[in-house]
Each structure stands twice: as C-alpha cells, then as structure tokens.
Amino acid sequence: MSKLQPLPFERPIFEMEQQLENLEAKPEPSSETLDAIRNMRVEIARLKREIYENLDPWDIVKVARHQERPQTLDYIELVFDEFVELHGDQAFGDDRSILTGFAKLDDHKVMLVGHHKGRNLKERNEHNYGMAHPEGYRKALEKMKLAAKYGLPIISLIDTSGAYPGVGAEERGISRYIAMNLREMSVLKTPVICVVIGEGGSGGAIGIGIGDHVCILQYAYYSVISPEGCAGILWKHAKHADKAARALRFTSKDLLEFGIVDEIIPEPLGGAHRDHREMARTLKSSLIQNLKELGSRPIDELLDGRYQKFRQFGRFEEEIATQAEDASQS
Structure with a gap:
C-alpha cells in the first residue's frame, strides 16, 4: 500500500x-x-x-472514497481462500465494473459479486470507476441465478457512486436491468448477504443489494443520491455537498436506526484504509457468522423475511401521512 x-x-x-x-x-x-x-x-x-x-457526514463520505480504502479485489485476496472469476453476460460483453466468481470462505463455497473501482488511472478506466453498465447487472444476475441453482450462498460487496449514466447505458436499458435485478434477487432461493464496503450510491448500489442480511462498514455510506447530486438539485451547486450530506441521513448509524441495514461492521481505528488486514479479518468473521446463521434457516423463511425487509422501507412516512390526513378530516 x-x-x-x-x-x-x-x-x-x-x-x-x-x-x-x-x-x-x-x-x-x-x-x-x-x-x-x-x-x-x-x-x-x-x-x-x-x-x-x-466525524460529520461529509467527512464520512471522504473516508468512504479514500483512495487507499480496501476494495473488492483487496477483499478477494485477504478474505477468501479461493476465487475463480466468471466473465460476461452472455449477451453483450464483460463489464469489469462488477466482478463475479466462485469463492471459498473457510468451509463455505459461495458466489461473490462486487463492484470494483480501481486505484490508478489504468485500473479505474478498466473498471469504469465502479459504475456498471447494463451488461454488468446482467452478468451479476446470471451468476446469482447460477448460485441459486447449485445452492451456493451469495455475497455481494457494494462500492459504487452509482450506475453509469452515459448514453450507451441508457440506450441499452440500464434502468430496466437494475429493476429486473431487484425483482429477481428478491426471490433467489439461496441466502444472500450484502455488504456496503465504501460508497452505496442509488440504483447502482441496490442493483446488487437485495439480500437477507445487509451490512455496512462503519465509515461507508448508503444513499439514494450522492451528496453532490442532491446539492445540485436542492441548492443548484455541488459546493453545498456538505449540507446535503447532513440532510440525507446516510451514515451507518442512521441506516441502522432506520432499519435499512442489519449490522454495522466496525473498522480499524482511523478507518479501513489504515489497516486492510484488520478490516479483512473483521469482515471475514461477520460473513462466516452470517453464513452459518442464514444457512440454518428454511428457504421459505428467508424469502419471506427478505420480502418483508424491503417492503417496510418508508413505512413510517406512509403512516405519518395517513395520520395527518385523518386529522384533517376529523
């Protein structure tokens, strides 16, 4: 490093x-x-x-984006005992923004899916800064269906500022394929663990983020929009990103409080970028524990719990709106 x-x-x-x-x-x-x-x-x-x-929320964003923060390829090396990469979407190409493959974690054989951004310019160009095209989401879903067919649990590592917003991606139907992933992941008959390891940006993140157990690293964030994007909409300039970060309530503590995530995985003192190996050990321990717990539950119970988890998002807003409407009519 x-x-x-x-x-x-x-x-x-x-x-x-x-x-x-x-x-x-x-x-x-x-x-x-x-x-x-x-x-x-x-x-x-x-x-x-x-x-x-x-740290305030904008500082947490800076930590989540740190150039030396461990990424999917780092965790493949430090957490998993074996990894065999699987390429391509059987339709268009091999989107390197999302990596997929068979992996082994102690005694557990799993399917690994994860965004990878890259560090130097060459690597970032190869992986498109972790911003996937439609073929990336198709590749991810194909491999997850393969895992379900053979009864392999799925581990999804999320780290993206968002799906690629280019013309080609729009022409090839990126929003459609993200939506298909949400639908199909919700009914996969195998345990699914999702971990936000850095940035969890909008549909680009949730496109591989429907799972039975959703974790987030302590100084990662998970949001419907980036702070800069939110600032551009609400205050007409990205310079207000710090204000947007506070308003979005997307830190790990907020997300646990709202029930969006199930677990906060602690980072080494000073952030994951300071000690990749310690972070990898902590992540590995969490994954093994959750694989054992989810593996002991019947598939029908997992599917029902997965459905209910994501259906309840925003429920408190609907209840507040209903109460306000009832009050106005009385």
Whole structure:
C-alpha cells in the first residue's frame, strides 16, 4: 500500500505520527525517549478515536472514497481462500465494473459479486470507476441465478457512486436491468448477504443489494443520491455537498436506526484504509457468522423475511401521512 495522504481532518494525526517516527528513528534512544514514544502512541490512539467518533457526514463520505480504502479485489485476496472469476453476460460483453466468481470462505463455497473501482488511472478506466453498465447487472444476475441453482450462498460487496449514466447505458436499458435485478434477487432461493464496503450510491448500489442480511462498514455510506447530486438539485451547486450530506441521513448509524441495514461492521481505528488486514479479518468473521446463521434457516423463511425487509422501507412516512390526513378530516 502506498503512503497514505491525509484527509483534512486527519492532519493532526499525521503530524503526531511524523513526530513519533522521528523519535523511533533515533539509533540509541534514552529512557526518556522511550517514555515519550509510549506516551505518544497512547496519545495518537486517543486522537484517532476522538476525531473518528465525531466525524460529520461529509467527512464520512471522504473516508468512504479514500483512495487507499480496501476494495473488492483487496477483499478477494485477504478474505477468501479461493476465487475463480466468471466473465460476461452472455449477451453483450464483460463489464469489469462488477466482478463475479466462485469463492471459498473457510468451509463455505459461495458466489461473490462486487463492484470494483480501481486505484490508478489504468485500473479505474478498466473498471469504469465502479459504475456498471447494463451488461454488468446482467452478468451479476446470471451468476446469482447460477448460485441459486447449485445452492451456493451469495455475497455481494457494494462500492459504487452509482450506475453509469452515459448514453450507451441508457440506450441499452440500464434502468430496466437494475429493476429486473431487484425483482429477481428478491426471490433467489439461496441466502444472500450484502455488504456496503465504501460508497452505496442509488440504483447502482441496490442493483446488487437485495439480500437477507445487509451490512455496512462503519465509515461507508448508503444513499439514494450522492451528496453532490442532491446539492445540485436542492441548492443548484455541488459546493453545498456538505449540507446535503447532513440532510440525507446516510451514515451507518442512521441506516441502522432506520432499519435499512442489519449490522454495522466496525473498522480499524482511523478507518479501513489504515489497516486492510484488520478490516479483512473483521469482515471475514461477520460473513462466516452470517453464513452459518442464514444457512440454518428454511428457504421459505428467508424469502419471506427478505420480502418483508424491503417492503417496510418508508413505512413510517406512509403512516405519518395517513395520520395527518385523518386529522384533517376529523
């Protein structure tokens, strides 16, 4: 992993870490220096905890988009024991924005589906910054149906700012294929676990996001629209993205409170970008636990629970509207 670039709110942490590095570089440190090193390590941990416990929603977006945040290919290497990639949608092409394949997780054989953005320019161009075309969603659904046919659980890793909004994607019916994925995923006769590992942007995210257990990493977000898009609509300029982020209520804590997600997976101190291996261990533990739990439940029970989970979204708004209408008529 390349040297991390500090986010604006991380600068005090990086400054203290540089001081610690200078102290540790001394060839023969005195007892006073060793005490200073121990104290500084404690202080850095305290500072990380204080800063990250008080991030505002726009800061969380910056963490979710961090260039060094682990992505699907990182988790394939660090979480899964084996992975055999499956290509193509049997109709148009192989959209590299979404990766699919057979994987093994301890004793569990699964189908893995996940967005991948890429880090350098070459990789981002290959994977289209994680923004899938219609063929990406067709590929994902074909592989998920294959998993259901052979009784393999499905793990979906979500990390996209949204589906690709280009002319070609619209001409090939991207909204139709996302809608088809929502319908078909809701009736797949196999356990489905969805994890938002970074950005969960609009239909691009939910197109592979219908599952029995929906998780989100602590500093990821899941939203109907990006903060910039919301700001452009409501305030006519993306410079108000921070205001939009607060209004959208899309952080992991908000989503758990609203019942949109079932679990928040904690990140390492200072965010997943600081320790890929620790994040991978935590994610692996969550996946194994949920695979065991979902695997013990009858398929009919899973399907009913999956249906009810997504049908109840927005229910409280409908009840409020009904109560207000009843009050006005009385």
